[in-house]
Amino acid sequence: MDAKKGLLLLYQMLLIRRFEEKAAEQYTKAKIRGFHHLYIGEEAVAAGVMQALTDDDTVLSTYREHGHALARGIDADLIMAEMYGKLEGCSRGRGGSMHLFDASKKFYGGNAVVSGNLPIAVGMALASKKQKKNNITCCFFGEDAAAKCEFYEAMNLAALWKVPVLFVCENNLYAIGNAVRYSDTATELEKKGLAYGIESSTVDGMNLIKVMHATNTAVEKMRSGGKPYLLICNTYRFRAYSMFDAELYRAKKEVEEWKRRDPIPQFEQFLLQQQWITKDEITDFESKINTKIQKALDFAEEGAREPLEQLTKFVYTEI
Amino acid sequence: MKNSMATLSITYREALNQSLREALQNDERVFLMGEDVGRYGGAFAVSKGLLQEFGKDRIMDVPLFEAGFVGAGIGAAMAGMKPIIEIMTVNFSLLAMDQIVNNAATLQHMSGGQLNVPIIIRMGSGIGRQLGAQHSHSWEPFYAHIPGLIVLSVGTHEDARSMLHAALLSPDPVLLFEYTMLLNLEKEIATDLPIASLSKAKVLREGKDISIITYGTGVYKSLEAAAELATVGIDAEVIDLRVLRPLDEFTFLASIAKTHRVLIVEDAWRSVSISSEVSARIMENGFYDLDAPVQRLCGIEVPIPYPAHLEEAAIPQKSDIINAVKKMIYRN
Numbered sequence: 001m002d003a004k005k006g007l008l009l010l011y012q013m014l015l016i017r018r019f020e021e022k023a024a025e026q027y028t029k030a031k032i033r034g035f036h037h038l039y040i041g042e043e044a045v046a047a048g049v050m051q052a053l054t055d056d057d058t059v060l061s062t063y064r065e066h067g068h069a070l071a072r073g074i075d076a077d078l079i080m081a082e083m084y085g086k087l088e089g090c091s092r093g094r095g096g097s098m099h100l101f102d103a104s105k106k107f108y109g110g111n112a113v114v115s116g117n118l119p120i121a122v123g124m125a126l127a128s129k130k131q132k133k134n135n136i137t138c139c140f141f142g143e144d145a146a147a148k149c150e151f152y153e154a155m156n157l158a159a160l161w162k163v164p165v166l167f168v169c170e171n172n173l174y175a176i177g178n179a180v181r182y183s184d185t186a187t188e189l190e191k192k193g194l195a196y197g198i199e200s201s202t203v204d205g206m207n208l209i210k211v212m213h214a215t216n217t218a219v220e221k222m223r224s225g226g227k228p229y230l231l232i233c234n235t236y237r238f239r240a241y242s243m244f245d246a247e248l249y250r251a252k253k254e255v256e257e258w259k260r261r262d263p264i265p266q267f268e269q270f271l272l273q274q275q276w277i278t279k280d281e282i283t284d285f286e287s288k289i290n291t292k293i294q295k296a297l298d299f300a301e302e303g304a305r306e307p308l309e310q311l312t313k314f315v316y317t318e319i
Numbered sequence: 320m321k322n323s324m325a326t327l328s329i330t331y332r333e334a335l336n337q338s339l340r341e342a343l344q345n346d347e348r349v350f351l352m353g354e355d356v357g358r359y360g361g362a363f364a365v366s367k368g369l370l371q372e373f374g375k376d377r378i379m380d381v382p383l384f385e386a387g388f389v390g391a392g393i394g395a396a397m398a399g400m401k402p403i404i405e406i407m408t409v410n411f412s413l414l415a416m417d418q419i420v421n422n423a424a425t426l427q428h429m430s431g432g433q434l435n436v437p438i439i440i441r442m443g444s445g446i447g448r449q450l451g452a453q454h455s456h457s458w459e460p461f462y463a464h465i466p467g468l469i470v471l472s473v474g475t476h477e478d479a480r481s482m483l484h485a486a487l488l489s490p491d492p493v494l495l496f497e498y499t500m501l502l503n504l505e506k507e508i509a510t511d512l513p514i515a516s517l518s519k520a521k522v523l524r525e526g527k528d529i530s531i532i533t534y535g536t537g538v539y540k541s542l543e544a545a546a547e548l549a550t551v552g553i554d555a556e557v558i559d560l561r562v563l564r565p566l567d568e569f570t571f572l573a574s575i576a577k578t579h580r581v582l583i584v585e586d587a588w589r590s591v592s593i594s595s596e597v598s599a600r601i602m603e604n605g606f607y608d609l610d611a612p613v614q615r616l617c618g619i620e621v622p623i624p625y626p627a628h629l630e631e632a633a634i635p636q637k638s639d640i641i642n643a644v645k646k647m648i649y650r651n
Contacts, residue, residue: 092431101430108397113421119387120422123394130400153387314428315466317435317490
């Protein structure tokens with residue numbers, strides 16, 4: 001970590017935070033519809049994991065993927081336009097909030113069925129192995145996916161085939177409303193990796209530097225050994241599950257406690273201590289990001305609606 | 320297997336095996352993955368010998384979890400490989416339904432055309448070995464319902480030999496229904512088959528009195544019925560739908576314009592089936608060509624029972640086809 005990298009990571013986390021706040025606002029204005037899951041609170045995971053990956057690595061994500069998409073470098077304009085359902089969106093508006101894709105960034109969704117992306121990630125890693133590439137496939141999923149059969153199937157196959165899948169479990173404690181302590185007998189999720197002989201570790205997902213180090217260590221091992229790795233990131237979503245959630249299942253006090261561990265001020269503090277940034281520069285950063293988000297909003301607003309005649313496009317590949 | 324001038328005699332199993340071998344020889348991106356496809360030689364011996372010939376990296380045995388290995392196949396297909404996935408029988412495909420429906424069939428669309436999934440999923444299908452209710456499903460209508468999939472029914476030896484090659488050219492997911500009841504059956508096929516069409520139904524027997532539209536195990540039953548009907552002066556046309564999605568209505572509508580009568584035959588349960596779809600298309604686009612109402616012979620709507628006589632009665636047999644045709648013809 002140096003000043004340059006520190007600033008980039010702060011920029012990413014702030015961009016995600018402000019982008020999500022703006023997206024939530026646009027949702028309440030009915031500019032964005034459908035299921036909409038905010039990443040606020042979990043920014044350190046996306047930024048900390050993604051920095052360890054190269055352009056050749058492959059990323060698969062969940063329906064809470066706006067943060068992953070931004071950290072992977074998909075432009076905010078394209079993501080906002082996608083949420084608006086516009087033709088200019090990263091999935092041409094066909095996907096929406098839960099289905100962000102960008103093949104040029106090797107970002108393969110945006111999967112809205114819990115655990116559905118896990119076997120696919122293993123298959124992509126298998127293909128890489130067969131093609132003698134040495135890239136890594138990184139697959140994000142939530143803690144409740146780790147209670148589903150596809151998780152076990154994917155872990156087993158990845159270990160059996162010795163393919164480099166970085167399984168990143170974002171344990172934000174709640175599936176929808178059901179807490180992990182009520183849904184899983186093994187709440188120390190890293191033990192599930194060990195059951196398959198997959199090296200596993202757990203990290204404080206609210207701390208960017210810790211996530212970064214943990215991921216770098218994992219990725220380094222994977223690049224030399226080619227084996228899978230399970231990284232559990234303990235994190236917390238500050239916002240509701242989706243825009244339709246009254247949050248009856250958790251105490252306000254709990255949310256407030258977690259907010260004290262907000263990854264962004266923590267990291268800002270670190271950068272200030274290192275004297276890699278000044279308070280004024282942080283303010284400048286914020287205004288730069290606000291400008292960027294306003295631009296994304298304008299881009300989405302001005303975007304085109306796909307003509308009705310094209311309704312049946314993209315069902316089969318056009319040859 | 321013996322060669323003659325331009326045809327050869329081959330079992331359905333050999334035809335499948337040869338087309339797999341050829342696919343593996345022709346394209347190094349192709350690999351076969353499924354339950355017992357390697358060391359066991361295939362649950363129905365379709366892939367026998369392939370492990371020895373191509374090695375374990377290309378003939379991959381997997382544990383018995385369909386969602387896992389079908390999902391892995393989808394991922395491999397997205398990443399530039401040409402996986403041929405064998406689900407031991409269609410019955411177990413339900414366990415991979417989420418992967419097939421929510422991923423294979425949708426990724427092209429959800430990504431706005433950026434991704435495609437050239438996966439092939441082969442499944443042993445059909446009813447008739449007293450396997451009981453959980454191992455005797457006809458799920459062709461399930462999958463034919465889903466946009467984004469190409470659904471093929473391998474009802475003949477020719478298609479067993481040539482359909483896979485056509486499927487491998489598809490950029491989109493293809494489901495191949497293969498029929499285990501036909502595996503040992505020997506037939507003559509041309510030695511030099513053209514690449515099969517993935518868009519056309521096939522008229523297997525021309526006739527002028529009635530069109531029998533069918534697929535899968537209904538094909539040979541209908542052809543045998545037609546041969547017997549010919550001896551009593553009824554000239555039946557037999558159409559193998561072959562491609563259940565996208566459905567080729569042009570071929571069967573043209574047939575009906577000629578015969579004016581139609582019987583649809585399938586093993587699947589009657590309600591919300593391939594035959595109901597074909598019947599609806601005829602109502603929409605061929606109604607004025609009909610001299611009689613469309614008739615259907617389908618699976619009786621009961622979980623398939625174990626006793627042989629009940630099982631036999633639960634799906635259309637040759638005699639049922641003959642009787643149904645006679646009833647339709649002699650009504651006038």
